[in-house]
Amino acid sequence: MALFTIEDVYKTFQNGDVQEEILKGVSLTLHAGEMTALVGASGSGKSTLLTIAAGLQSASSGNIIFEEKNLTAMNAEQIRQIRASQFGFVFQFAHLVPFLTVAEQLTLMLNVAAKHEQKQQIDRILSLIGMEHRKNMYPxxxxxxxxxxxxxxxxxIHQPKILFADEPTASLDSTRSKEVMELLQSITKELNIATLIVTHDEEMLTYVDRTVKMVDGVIQ
Incomplete structure (x- = not known):
């Protein structure tokens, strides 16, 4: 059974007197342990689809189903709680807080009361990404x-079930891009999460399990 389902989603924007249809009945399923790449030309609707799936903007119609719960039927606070607890986000730029160390960046995301549990979780994740030796460094x-x-x-760090990544390698050179994609690939498998990544770089597609192409607001 799918962990996450995008079901017949439409999105329209008002542009002056004209309604522009960005998404035209898009449906997509995501499964635990699978990394799916969303590709397409600029303006094809891929980033709009990702932000709607992640609950960052609403669809004009259609359903977003996560663990049999319909996000489109929820209010803003309910969606915010799911985003905070069940979704993870990676963007083109890291947006790290400059005055916090690597370990402190992760502590911000934890709601665990006991300090020793925080430390154990941080050490585990830093080991997973190969950054334990840099934990006390600043950005x-x-x-x-x-x-x-x-x-x-x-x-x-908060152990989400879905990871959304919007052009996570766009600001990196080819070597660093491959390292990041290898990391996303291993995290998807090891943590058994569903990862949806928007990318324009076809070289990165060798790391994903499935590629979905969007053209003019529809999936081909």
Missing amino acids: ASLSGGEKQRVAIARAI
């Missing part, structure tokens, strides 16, 4: 690839 001392690794760690 200014990290490379672009290391910053994105910390951003990924921050996205999964």
